[in-house]
Amino acid sequence: MRKWRNVIVLGIVLVALVAAYFLLKGQENAVDPQASATSTPTAGENPDAVKMLDLERDNIVKIVLKYADREVVLNLEEREVETEVEQEDGKVVPSTYIEKVWVTDAFQVDQTTVNNILYGGVNAVTRRLIDTEPSDLSAYGLDKPVTVTFTDKAGNSRTIEVGTSTPSGDDYYVRKGDGKEVYTLVRYLAEYLAPGPHDLISRQLYHRQDLTEEDMTELTFHRDGELVFSAYLKKAPVDWQITRPLEISANLQNLDRFLRGLSGLKASRVVDDRTDNLAAYGLDNPRYVLEYTLDGQSYVLRLGNKVGSAYYAMMEGRNLVYAVNADSLNYLDTPLRDVVLFMIYVPSIFDTSRLVIEIDGRRDVLEMDISQELAEDDVYIFNGKAIKDKEARTLFRRYYQGAIAISGDRLDLEAKPEGKAEVRLTYTSKAGEVTVVELIPTPDGYGYYAMKNGRYTGLVLGKRELDKEDKGIRKSYENFVSYLNELEE
Incomplete structure (x- = not known):
């Protein structure tokens, strides 16, 4: 037993040694995720590495960009910003705070783009020295460069000129505004440093960004x-x-x-x-x-x-x-x-005190005072008779629903309805507001033009709308009256 125990221990040790070997091997071959072919060099690593800007970012208060056809002057200013703050009691009140923003008189500035310019400037370290005495700046696009001038609080100014990209596309040609030497600068820093003139303009369309x-x-x-x-x-x-x-x-x-x-x-x-x-x-x-x-x-x-x-x-x-x-x-x-909502008029039964339905030569009066909780003391009156039975009250509400469920099935904005209404629904709200819905026959016999308070709604409905089995006004009336008759027998 001791012999097998030793064998097992040796096996475990062997597995551990093998795992350690491959782990170390993997670390030798691992690539630093922060390192890349376009990483910015430092002066200690590269003799051609030159820091293009010796101003502190937090001290820079002015940036001037010159393009072939324009000049843009950006200034750092303090502005009062309006916002809303929720208090402890849940009430939202207006509030203001001060923030530093980059501004120009010509347009609203995209703050992210300007922050990229600053990042590109303070991190601009060249990769290669290309030419110490350039005779033809056009070969580098530096005869008509984009120039970026930074000025700090003390009035110190530094300029960087950005030309065209190198043949490989990995870098851009650059030089200091007060120097002759042409260097290369990694692409992403150069593009941060010298954005297009339209990139400086804010893309914000509204006065606030949090609108819904x-x-x-x-x-x-x-x-x-x-x-x-x-x-x-x-x-x-x-x-x-x-x-x-x-x-x-x-x-x-x-x-x-x-x-x-x-x-x-x-x-x-x-x-x-x-x-x-x-x-x-x-x-x-x-x-x-x-x-x-x-x-x-x-x-x-x-x-x-x-x-x-x-x-x-x-x-x-x-x-x-x-x-x-x-x-x-x-x-x-x-x-x-x-x-368009094809429903002609949909008042809540809880907001309505009276509905008069005139249809098929008949006039029904529904009076009501119904609460959201559907309490026992709610008022249901049909043609002058109070309704107490629970099922009858349910059928009363369905009759009401059949009236408000009348809806159009198409639009006809050119029609000019004429003639006498065949169906009239007169609603009175608890506040006393009266709304009249009328259905006037269409000349082609299809159905009805829907009117509301004497004005054409633009909606047309087929005759079948009144005869639907599930919620048609005729069917809901038939069910309601049939049940009332059974109660009387």
Whole structure:
């Protein structure tokens, strides 16, 4: 037994030694995840490594970028920023704080891009010395470089010139503004250091970045030069009403695609800041125009040509052409019928005190005072007779539901209804507001035009709508009256 025990111990030791060998071997061959072919060299490692900027980042207060056709001056300033703070009692109150931001008079600055410029400048250490006495700067793109000048609080200024990329594309040619020598600088630092002029412009479309669909209160949508619809938030948070080309409740499920998409819209890039050739972007006669109110601010968004996965876009009041992701605008071809709620009028039974139903030569009067809890002392009166039976009360409510369930099945905005109504529903709310729904026969015998308070809603419904087996008004009346008759027998 002792012999086998020794063998097992030796086996365990052998396995441990083998594992240790491969572990050490793996460490020899492992690659440092922080190291790469494009890592920035240091002066101690590379004799050609020269630090291009000797200013402290936190002391830099001004950056001037010169391009072939423009100069951009950026200054670091303190600005008061408005925000909201939730107190201990849960109340949200306005608040302000001070932050340092980069600004210019010409446009709103993209702060991330400027921070990249600073990063590129303070970390700019050259990789190779290419030419000590260059005779032809055009060979390096340094005859017309992008120049970046940093100035600190003490007034010290340093300039870095950025030319074209090397043939391999891994580096860019650079030199100090007060020097002759041409060096190479790793690509990502050079591109941070000298962004394109449009990259300096903020891509933020709105006055706040945290807006949601709940901040939107108005929306008008034009497509191909014609109005699709206008709508507004009638009652927060979800009661939206369409006002043009017809007055009717909105189908929030489909309208919400507009609200979410627009409130969260972001530009992927600034394409142009000179808008003298809008036709090139399809913005001289944009196909889509959306006017809306977000957090009390009005915006007009124009959308032009679609190129790849983006639309060209403009915001009214800004001479900027943006590119916006087409995926966030996938609702632009939604037809009006998908935004309309085809229900003619849907008041809650808990908010209604009286409903008069005139149909088939009959006039029924439903009076009610019903609570959300459906208590025993709730009031149900049908044609002057109080309803106490539990099942009868359920059928009373179903009759009411049959009335409010009457809905259109198509739109006809060109029709001009004439004639006498065959069905009339008169609702009186607990607040005393009266709403009248009337159904006027269509001349082709198909069904009815739906009217509300004497105005055509734009909705047409087939005659079969009144005879549905599950919730049709005729069937619910038949079930209700049949049960009442059984109670009397």
